[in-house]
Amino acid sequence: MTDKPVTADLGIIDSPVGAVVYACENSAWRAYNELLSAGLQVGSNLRVLKVPCSGRVDEVVMLRAVEDGARGVLVLGCPEDSCRFLQGNLRAKKRSSRTASALQDIDGFVGLVQYDALSGTSSGQLLNIITGFVDDLDELVTEEAVEQ
Amino acid sequence: MIVAERKPLNEIMDNLAGIGSVAVAGCATCVTVCSAGGEKEVSVLSSLMRIAAGQRGQDLQVVELMVERQCEWEFLDEIIEGIDQVDAVVSLGCGAGVQAMAAHFEDQLILPGLNTRFIGLPEQQGLWVEMCLACGDCMLDKTGGVCPVARCAKSCFNGPCGGSQDGSCEIDPDTDCAWQLIFDKLQKLDRMQILQEIEPVKDWSDSRHGGPRRIKREDLIL
């Protein structure tokens, strides 16, 4: 895994269904740029941030995003066996599920933390992943609103 | 080293009901090595506490602190200022660390953030196993360097019980039968004759059973 820090400024995500996508610069970030140059949008409540490796997105990074207002955190890494730093993607996967379960322990917390993998040339897949994630998150938040 | 793990978040939050500001204090020794109470775990827990407080509608300020070694007074003096500014402290030290803080900061509420589990080692990354019960009278010389007091579920002193099968303990297939390990090691060392001897009953007074323990070294006392 690289020691290069996660430089992105998380900023404040103040919209009700804010979500942060951490995109590995070796895969998801490239696919994201492909989408953008094709003129496609992935949703307005969403912030896509470039990270040097999904393995750099640890629990602290994910939780800070939530503290800053995000309801969703999506970590996108490279397919298995193709992490430039060998196991960064595997770590990211395990850390996301640990973070997700830690948040689940908080009574009343509604949100989604997920990990997914894709290659740099799969912009179509990226669109599907993000759309699916946003839909799931929307559904959760709507359910919560109805319950209240 | 001492191995610990974090208490459930809800238990920590319940202990903080009505509190306005809290310091989460990590310890840079054992609990850092076992990923339970180091700098990173302080950050993670603090974040979770802020999020949980938000959900509970509690206005809670959480500050993060690190102590080089919570179980020694000298190091505790270094964080006195941070401690004075909060209503309570969640210590991510082991049981000794929590108690050292509670004794040292007389007027401060010190709460445990960890459950101290055992003296052990990381068998592999992310997997810690118990090795020693601190029984006070080491018998590893007779057992090939494998402790039956700590590592046999029944603390058998004279060989494996009837539940040893395929190298595993009856309570859990993932737990090694300590006596299988002892047997294998003594066989390698060609010291099997030790296994023929009956180990007499243990004097547990060297252990916790003799009451809280102390060691006094006159030559070191100033």
Add this chain to the structure above:
Amino acid sequence: MSNLKTKSRLEKVLAAGEFAVCGEMGPTRGADRDAVSRHAEDYVGYVDAVNFTDNQTAIVRLSSVAACVMAKREGLEPVMQMTCRDRNRLALQADILGAAALGIRNVLCLSGDHQQFGDQPGSKNVYDIDSIQLLQTVARMRDEREFLSGEKLEGAEPRMFIGAAANPFADPFEYRVIRLAKKVAAGADFIQTQAVYDVQRFERWMQAVCDRYLHEETYILAGVIPPKSAGALRYMKNSVSGMRVPDELIRRLAQADNPREEGVRICVELMQQVREIDGVRGVHIMPVMWEEILPTLVDKAGLLPRPQL
């Protein structure tokens, strides 16, 4: 072993060279006055002695010592099982004295199943001393009139016929005989084994026992459990640690028209097979919730009538 150590009927039967038969009963989970008497007719005259388990599988039951006293009233010869799990050396020695004073003449010294398996998994286990040390303790109280502390008993010594368990099916196999030798050295007058289904392995173990002449220093009783169904056997094979059950037996029961009758046949065959093995001096039948089958088993195995001594 002509000089009897105790007044135990079990010892008398074994010393007379008879092939001994022991039964086993798990006390009830209530304070029932008829806890023992309701099964007594299945045991009186069919066995030489009956084991009463001590919080077997770590589930709370009426105490072993109380069940033993009730058994005596019914004319049964009780074997009090005693585990190191629930009592420290103070309580163990106190209960040995108490049991002996109440006329109990046999004790079986055990480690005890781990509490994780029982109904009180959050309990603190004791294991102050282990089963071999318990054997030594009882033998010392009986033969040296001494407590573990070295202090002398002040009244009658507990004249107990002292037993231990052995599991030929647990690992490491090579250590199983060494452990038996330790138990004999610690004072085991008799041994009851884990239930035998794998006769070949049991024979191998008995051969090693005889090679060390341990069968001449202690009486070895082979354990058997009558299987009620293929499912019960499968459970024992897969979920009871330290048990070995050949697949062939499971198949035989699975294919039987009447599994219970077949189970009886299997158990009887096992008893007859172990009886032929050098050094085996008796059987220990553990009917496990099937007490009423005991007379049939003893009868069919050709072990009736029991000697009147």
